[in-house]
Amino acid sequence: MKPFTALLGAAAGTHAADQLALATLPLTATLILGAGPDVLGLLVAAQSAAWLLVSLPAGAWVDRLPRRQLLIVALGLGLLASVIAVVAAATGAASLLGVAAFAGASGTVVYVLTSVSLLPSIVVSTDLPRANARLELARAIVSLAAPFVAGLLAQHLSPTWGYALAALGAALALACVLALPRVPAPSAGTARPSFLVDIRTGARFVIHHELLRSISLCAIFWNFAFFALLAIWAPLALGPLGLDPASMGLAQSAYGAGLILGALVAPISSRRLPPLATLIFGPAVSVVAAGLFLAAPTHGGTTTGFALAAAGYFLVGFGPMLWLICQTTVRQLVTPLSLMGRVNATVQTAIYGVRPLGALAGGLLAAQAGLQSALVLIAVAFALSALAIVLSPLARLRTMPAPACAA
Numbered sequence: 424m425k426p427f428t429a430l431l432g433a434a435a436g437t438h439a440a441d442q443l444a445l446a447t448l449p450l451t452a453t454l455i456l457g458a459g460p461d462v463l464g465l466l467v468a469a470q471s472a473a474w475l476l477v478s479l480p481a482g483a484w485v486d487r488l489p490r491r492q493l494l495i496v497a498l499g500l501g502l503l504a505s506v507i508a509v510v511a512a513a514t515g516a517a518s519l520l521g522v523a524a525f526a527g528a529s530g531t532v533v534y535v536l537t538s539v540s541l542l543p544s545i546v547v548s549t550d551l552p553r554a555n556a557r558l559e560l561a562r563a564i565v566s567l568a569a570p571f572v573a574g575l576l577a578q579h580l581s582p583t584w585g586y587a588l589a590a591l592g593a594a595l596a597l598a599c600v601l602a603l604p605r606v607p608a609p610s611a612g613t614a615r616p617s618f619l620v621d622i623r624t625g626a627r628f629v630i631h632h633e634l635l636r637s638i639s640l641c642a643i644f645w646n647f648a649f650f651a652l653l654a655i656w657a658p659l660a661l662g663p664l665g666l667d668p669a670s671m672g673l674a675q676s677a678y679g680a681g682l683i684l685g686a687l688v689a690p691i692s693s694r695r696l697p698p699l700a701t702l703i704f705g706p707a708v709s710v711v712a713a714g715l716f717l718a719a720p721t722h723g724g725t726t727t728g729f730a731l732a733a734a735g736y737f738l739v740g741f742g743p744m745l746w747l748i749c750q751t752t753v754r755q756l757v758t759p760l761s762l763m764g765r766v767n768a769t770v771q772t773a774i775y776g777v778r779p780l781g782a783l784a785g786g787l788l789a790a791q792a793g794l795q796s797a798l799v800l801i802a803v804a805f806a807l808s809a810l811a812i813v814l815s816p817l818a819r820l821r822t823m824p825a826p827a828c829a830a
Contacts, residue, residue, distance in 0.1 A: 426545045427554065429602040430538060431561060433494065436596025438562040440501050440589040441531045442569035444508070445470065446675070447585030448524055449657040450577040450668060455512050460794075462517060464654045464786015470524035471650055471782055474775030477532045482768020483621040484533070485540050486761070493537045494600040500530030501593035505586040512583045527589070534596075536771060540763040543755050548826045551755055552693040555748045560686035563744065565592075567679025574672020625765025629773075634757060634824070635766070637815035638750045639773035641808050645706055648804035649739060650778040651785025652716065655797050663794060664732060665724035677733040681740025689748040697821040698749055705746025706809040712738035713802035720795065756826050 452466050484493060504527030511519035538558070546554045576584040629635045660671035692701055715735035722728035758766045781804070789797040812818060 426603060429599045430541065430545070431557060432599035433498075433534075433596045433603075434538065434558045435561040435565060436592045436594075436599060437498065437501070437531065437534050439565040439569065439592030440505075440596065441527070442562075442566050442679075443573060443585050443589040443592065444504065444524070444527050445653075446570040446573035446672065447508075447577075447582055447589070448520070449653075450573060450582040450585070451508070451512050451520065452517065453657050453661065454577060454582055454668070456515060456517050456520070459790065460655060460658045460786045461790040462786075463657060464782050464784075464790075466517065466521050466524060467650060467654045467782035467786070468779035469521035470528045471775060471778030473525055473528035473532050474771060474778060477529045478536065478768045478772040478775070479622050479626070479765075481533045481536050482625055482765040482771075485537050485764025485768070486621065489605070490537050490541050491600065491603050491605055493533055494603070495597065497530040497533035497537065498593050498597040498600060500533070501527050502590050502597075504528075504530065505590035505593070508586045509583050512581075512586075530593075532771070532775075536764060536767050539751065539755070539767050543760060543763065548756060552748065552752050553690050555751050555755075556686050556689040556693075559689070559744060559748055560683065563679055563682030563686045563740070565679070566682050566740070567676050569679070570672040570675035571669075572672070574668045574670075574675075577672075578668045621765060622768075625762055626769045628758070628762055628766055629769040632757060633816045634753060634820070635770060637811065637817045638754065639770050640815070641706055641811040641817075642750075642770075642774035643777045644804050644808035644811060645709060645743065646774055647777045647781035647784070648709070648713070648801045648808065650781035651788075651797060651801050651804070652739075654782040654785040655789045655794055658789065659720070659794050659798075660732070663720040663723045664728050666729060670729060674729055674733040675736055678736040678740040681737040681742075682744045683740075685741045685744025686748065689745055692745060693749065693752070698753065698823060699818050699820045701745045701749040702817045702820065703809070703812050705742040705744075705749075706805065706812055708738050708742030709805040710802065710809055712736075713798070713805045717795070717798050717802060720798075753820075753824060756824050 448466055448470060449463055452463055504523045507526060508520060508523035511523055542554060543551065573585040576582065629639060656675065660666045660674065666674065712735040715731045719728045719731040722731060754767065754770060784800065785797045788800055
C-alpha cells in the first residue's frame, strides 16, 4: 500500500471514530443520563479540552518520535475511550463519560498533528492542496454520515451503539497505519534542546509570523462559536425545534454535506481563485449560517425550522472547509519541516483549544439566559472570526507563499 493511500485510509477511520463519538456524546448524556444544557456544556468541554492540554506537548513529540509509532498510540487511545464511554453509560456516571470524551479526543489530537506534519514529507509541495483536499474529503464523508447514524442508533437501539461503531473505525484506521513504512524519528541522530524549549520555539514562530498569527486569531473566534453551537444543539433541536433524535441527526448531517462539497470544490477554487477569496469566504458565510440558526426556533415543530437549521449546518461545513484546506496549505508551505509538528501544535491549540470555552459559554448561557441568548453569542463570535481575516494580511494574499527552507 502506498504511503499516502495508507494515510488516507487511516484518516477515514480516525475521523469516523471521532465524529461518531462527537455525535454520540450529547445523545448519551441527554437520553441516558438525563443531562441538561449545563452538564452537556461540561461534557463537550471535556471532549474539546484535549486540544488545549495535549496539543503543545504532542507537537514536540511529533518532532522527536517516530510518527508511525505515534499514530498507533493515538488510535489505541480511541479504542480505549469507546470502552470507557460504554461503561459510563451503563453505570450512569457522567464524570466517567467526560473522562472517555477527553481520552478519545486526546487520541485524535495526536493523530491529526502527526498526519498533518507527515504529509509534506510524502507529497511534493505543488500537490499539497489536492492531498489536503482528499484527506479532508474523507473526514467530510464520515461527518455527513456520523450524526445521522448516531441518531438512528439512539432512536432504535441505544446511543451507546455509536461508541461501538467508533471503536470499529479506530480499529480500521490502525490497520492502515500498520501498513505505513517504518521511518526514523525526525530528530534521530541529532541533539535536541529541552522539551519546554522545543514547545516555546514553535509558539514563537507562530506568534512572529503574520500569516500564522492571523490564521490562529480567526480560528479562535470561529471555534468558540461552533462549539457553543454544539453544546446547545441537543436542547435546541429536541426542545424549541421539536425534532426527534433521528431528525436532529439528519439536520446536523447537513454539516457533513457541506464539508464534502467544500472538499470537492477546494482543488478547483485553489487553481482559479486567489487565497484571499477563500480565506474571507469561509468565516463570512458562517455569519449567514448564524442568522439561520437564530431564525429557526421561531418555526419550531415545522419543516421550515428543520430546513433553516439544516441549511445553517450546511453553510458552516461548506465555507469553513474551503478555508481549512487553504489555511492548512499555507501553514505547511511557510513552516520549515523541522518545526512542522510544533508549529502545527501551536496553531491547533489556538484552533481547538478554545473549544472548551465555547462549549462552556454556550451551555451555561443557555441554562441561565435561554437558548436564544446563546445563539446571539454564537453569531457575534462568527462575525469576529470574519473580521480577523478582513483586517489581516491574509486579505491581501493573492498567491500561495513559497515553500519555507527545510530547516
